[in-house]
Structures are given as C-alpha cells and as structure tokens.
Amino acid sequence: MRYSSTLVLGAMLAAGVVFARPQPAVDEQPDVGAEVEVSRTAAQQFGGALKEALQQAIKTGGPANGVAICHDQAGKIAADLGAKLDMIVGRTSLKIRNPGNAPDNWELAVLKQFEARKAQGEPAGKLEFFAVIEDDQGQKTFRYMKAIPTASLCLACHGDKLDPEVDAKLKTLYPNDTARGFKEGDLRGAFTIAKPLP
Ligand code: HEC
Structure with missing residues (x-):
C-alpha cells in the first residue's frame, strides 16, 4: 500500500499510536479500539479463507494447482x-x-520491528502493531499489521526444496520471486490493513 508522507514514521514506531505533524494534544487522539477489533477479525478471516482455498486446491490438483489458486484468489x-x-x-x-x-x-x-520482537522471544503468532498516521493534507489513516508465521503447509511453495512442477509454475508467474527458503516458524510476512479516518 502506498501513502505519501509516512517516511518519517519509521523512527517513531516505539509508541503504540504515532502521529506525524502536527502533534495533537492527547485528548485529540482518535479512539481506534473498534478499528483494532475489526482488523483482528479481518486478518483472521483473510488467513482462514486463504488457507481453506489453498488446502482445497492442493487436495484436488496438488501443490502446482495451489499456486494457481493463490495467484488467482489471494488478491480477490x-x-x-x-x-x-x-x-x-x-x-x-x-x-x-x-x-x-x-x-x-x-x-x-x-x-x-516484528523480526526484532520475535528475536527477543515474542511468539510469532501474536505479533501485531497499529498506529494512526497523518499525511501532508491532514488526512489520518488507521493502520494495522499482524504477523504471519510460516507453517509446514507453506513450505511446499515457500521452502527451499520445491517440487519441480511447483518451481516451474512459480518461475512462470513470478519471475522475480524472493519468497523462498523459509523454514517452519519463520515470519513469512504480515497482514496489513488500512482505514482512512474521518
Ligand atoms: C501452493 C503454493 C503456496 C502455498 C502452499 C503457500 N503459498 Fe503463500 N503464496 C503463494 C503464491 C503463488 C503467492 C503470490 C500470491 C499473489 O500473487 O498475490 C503467495 C504469496 C504469499 C504472501 C504474500 C506476500 C508475497 O510474497 O507476495 C504471503 C504472506 C504468503 N504467501 C504466506 C503464506 C503462508 C503463511 C503459507 C502457509 C500457511 C503459504 N503462503 C502457503 C503460493 C503458496
């Protein structure tokens, strides 16, 4: 996802809720409790729907078929x-x-930040982070991320030893693929959710 002026925020991530400029008074900070709850549910539903589609596809047509399903369905x-x-x-x-x-x-x-927290012993499946960011036009956006750990199911397409058919299919669809070589328990990535605030 692309936002214009979030560059400065990398250094400000220590706080749970951060603002670029202008720095509002504490009582002006939006209450994002509801957004956090919806985001947690959304991440769970997205993950669940993907896993279901993936398992079904692998069952009916093997892992190479799973690649096609991920390619066609993940974005949808x-x-x-x-x-x-x-x-x-x-x-x-x-x-x-x-x-x-x-x-x-x-x-x-x-x-x-998730990699660092995981290295310090936080369970990978529990890592989440959210913030409200503000762009140059004063538009505030709620943003949420939840880490996705690598399970054994994932290794068929994200591990380092891939079935030749899977490997070939991936090379055709994703010539610049770098999502390989993961081990079970590694952070594969994260769900990412954004909602512009009024
Ligand atoms: C059958 C092959 C296959 C399996 C198994 C699989 N993936 Fe993927 N994965 C893909 C493909 C293909 C994409 C690219 C999807 C797209 O075009 O958006 C992808 C993309 C992703 C992405 C998005 C980031 C990126 O690299 O583009 C994440 C995160 C991800 N997979 C996590 C997982 C996790 C976690 C598992 C195990 C629960 C898993 N995958 C299992 C094929 C697979």
Whole structure:
C-alpha cells in the first residue's frame, strides 16, 4: 500500500499510536479500539479463507494447482473482504513473491520491528502493531499489521526444496520471486490493513 508522507514514521514506531505533524494534544487522539477489533477479525478471516482455498486446491490438483489458486484468489479474497469492511486489506513481506505486495516504508519498519520482537522471544503468532498516521493534507489513516508465521503447509511453495512442477509454475508467474527458503516458524510476512479516518 502506498501513502505519501509516512517516511518519517519509521523512527517513531516505539509508541503504540504515532502521529506525524502536527502533534495533537492527547485528548485529540482518535479512539481506534473498534478499528483494532475489526482488523483482528479481518486478518483472521483473510488467513482462514486463504488457507481453506489453498488446502482445497492442493487436495484436488496438488501443490502446482495451489499456486494457481493463490495467484488467482489471494488478491480477490483481500479485495472482497476489504469492500465488506470498508478497509484496505492486503499481505506484505520482507521477501515478496508478488511485486504488488511490496511493503511501503511504514510496513517495512513494522516488518523489521516484528523480526526484532520475535528475536527477543515474542511468539510469532501474536505479533501485531497499529498506529494512526497523518499525511501532508491532514488526512489520518488507521493502520494495522499482524504477523504471519510460516507453517509446514507453506513450505511446499515457500521452502527451499520445491517440487519441480511447483518451481516451474512459480518461475512462470513470478519471475522475480524472493519468497523462498523459509523454514517452519519463520515470519513469512504480515497482514496489513488500512482505514482512512474521518
Ligand atoms: C501452493 C503454493 C503456496 C502455498 C502452499 C503457500 N503459498 Fe503463500 N503464496 C503463494 C503464491 C503463488 C503467492 C503470490 C500470491 C499473489 O500473487 O498475490 C503467495 C504469496 C504469499 C504472501 C504474500 C506476500 C508475497 O510474497 O507476495 C504471503 C504472506 C504468503 N504467501 C504466506 C503464506 C503462508 C503463511 C503459507 C502457509 C500457511 C503459504 N503462503 C502457503 C503460493 C503458496
């Protein structure tokens, strides 16, 4: 996802809720409790729907068929869910397969923060972060990310030993694929959700 003026925020991530300029008084900070709850549910639903589609596809046509389903369905599932919830829903990673999932600066900083927190012993499945950011025009956006750990199911397409058919299919669809070589338990990436605030 692309936003204009979030560059400065990377250094400000220590606080749970951060603002670029102008710095508002504490009582002006929007209450985002509801957005956090909806985002948690959205991340769960997105992950659940993807896993279901993936498992079904692998069952009927093997992992190479799963690649096709991920290619065709991941973006659509995210767009449908986003439209339903009036939010922007997606996935991103430090090592991406689909260039359309590349992190923006805010997402990049949060992904690095997740890696650091994981290295310090936080359980990968529990890592989440949210903030309200403000752009040059004063538009505030609520943003939320939730880490996605690598499960054994994922290794068929994101591990380092891929079935030749899967490998070939991935090379055709994603010539610049970097989402390989993951081990079970690694952070594969994160769900990323945004909602412009009134
Ligand atoms: C059958 C192959 C396959 C399996 C199994 C699979 N993936 Fe993927 N994954 C893909 C493909 C293909 C894409 C690119 C989707 C797209 O074009 O948006 C992808 C993209 C992603 C992305 C988005 C970031 C990026 O790299 O573009 C994440 C995050 C992700 N997968 C996580 C997982 C996790 C976690 C699992 C296990 C639960 C998993 N995947 C299992 C094929 C697979």
